[in-house]
Amino acid sequence: MTEPGQATFDVENIVYSSQIMTWKTPLGYPEHTIEEDAVLHKVYANTMQPSKVLPYYFKAVREFDPESVTITTLITFDRYPIFSKLVTNYQGPISVTIHVNDDENRDENLSKLHEMYNANPYMREFVDVHVVVDKFDRQFNMWRNVARFFARSNYFMMLDVDFHVCTNLQRHLSLDPKAREVMRLGAAVVLPAFEYVEQDEGIDAATFPKNKDALIRLVNEKRISIFHDFFPKGHNSTDYEQWYTSEDVYKVTAYQHSYEPYAILKKEGTPWCDERFIGYGANKAACLFEIYISGIDYYVLPQDFVIHQSHPYKEETRKQERKYNRKLYQNFQEEVCFRYARSFLETNQWDQPKAENLKQQCNKIRGFKQVMAQFAGAMG
Template sequence: MGPSKVIPYYFKASENFDHEEITMATLVTYNRFKVLARLASHYRGPISVALHVNDDEDKYQIISDLHDLFAENEDMRRYVDLHLVVDKFDRQFNMWRNVAKFFARTDFIMMLDVDFYLCTDFRESLKKEPELMNILRAGKGAIVVPAFEYINEADGEDWNVFPTNKKDLLVDVKADRLDMFHRSWTRGHGSTDYEKWYKSTKPYKVTDYNYSYEPYVIFKKEGTPWCDERFVGYGANKAACLYEIYLAGIDYWVLPSDFLIHQTHHYPEDTRAKERTYNKKLYDYYREEACLRYARLMIANNEWNTAKSENLKNECGRLRGFNDVIEKIIEQHEEL
């Protein structure tokens, strides 16, 4: 799309963080400043955020307001590394996600949308799961924190009354006030298996993966795939990030007692509909390309007959003609 001016650590957090802390890697635009400040004061841990500013006459006012935001909130100064992205290209969500990830200063990140409220302390929960922590350290697992939203949007506007434990959450679920995030698009979060989660007391592995799955996950920063920056605008952008993570041999594990709730935020629906149509077509081509790219890499690295390739085999084997192509690639590899 053209060059973007990226200014890393335009503001740099004053706190020093343990390398095994979880950095919230997120993105924000001008209209979400207050939500970012709320996240900083609530999480009180490392945050790496990419802020996009349009390169026009309004940028000076935005930068001024940004300075005011940091001056007014000590938690912003203590916990937030903010990286400016200045260009004329709106909604480059995956590019912004990559910036936030690249400049994160801890071993683990959580790819979070800033509108989600952290209802529970998943950092403490993970510390009590040594096997899960070892999977995370080895870069073999991504930890899912289930996402919810209120059915009546007005109920999701006041985060002060959100449930803060699973027992209270289930009361609202049974009363049909809360449900899985975007329940009208089951493929987006359905692989988490919410019915199983309601009853679970131990972490469990996602077994019914769908290529549209886009949970909010904690994973190792180093050695994990980046988000494909061809996805611009709404639709499939986050799913593409999670798809590539899955193909790389990283399994999804769900925390049994932790959750996030969406804080009601209204979107430009006309724009979303148009961009989703374009990105859906792009995603179809991208999936084929990603499958072949990772398959060739695993074959070249003699990893094709290891556990690392199982996710790829299960998912990509559904693509028409994929297995035939792979057989030929394996034959060529064996002849070398």
């Protein structure tokens, strides 16, 4: 990069290309070394390829508490302003993947990235920026995985950049021993999601309610509603009626496969998002489905919530991509069910609580019980 003025960017010769990763081996054998690019291309092998992954393009100067929650998110250059607002509001660790199209506007968009980063002092303090350069739009799950892979705390929250964390989340978690315990044990904790009924009211996050009581007043006034209440399957499993009166963490008991909450998860032991999902539709639901099937339960935080910041959607693009991903997701559910079921059988966990989520969901698949009986019989 060159400063000031327009940036220049050589994808092939950027400094990360010459970086070497080293593994120490036991018993005095020679160390194993490999170029970082080769490692990252293997990690993200299910993406469209080739993609240039630049970890820590900018790295926060702070050393983060391992028990803190890192927001992991993804943006393109047109979302820089709203991302800056998120950084200012959260003032905690954030790991963001920024996609830059490898086209004639690449260098200009990288210059805009530098301008955004330098314009907000909280960026340098709290944000790790990872850049992905390629010609493929909307590889959302791949971008999510990059942000999570390089997050520097034990917990991460998958959050869309256009959502505003309205409460003092870190403080509430520090004061809630039950929430911390379920997180420590590997469960996910959910922040209920809302949006303004009149989209013009949802533009300025500075006007959003900052606590549960203020939020409920706006809900009762019908100014705020459940996020995307026209598609109740997306968030109804949170059980909003229970949340309005709850003072304690409670378990999600009515999970279904379209559920896609905003959740905090443990970095280690949580399945990764499947990178075959390209474009809008089902990408996050598929990720959260596999997490649930793997044996991770969802719990809802009693005081914290997020609100969507209004913006226009590319509806025609979203409509077409949803159609393609709907079929992929149907096949993916069956694949995940059989893959984890076989794993549970082979590791003697089929009759353990870890397999209950899978049985609850996968028994709905035609023929699943019969196939599993055959598996169990073949394994003795």
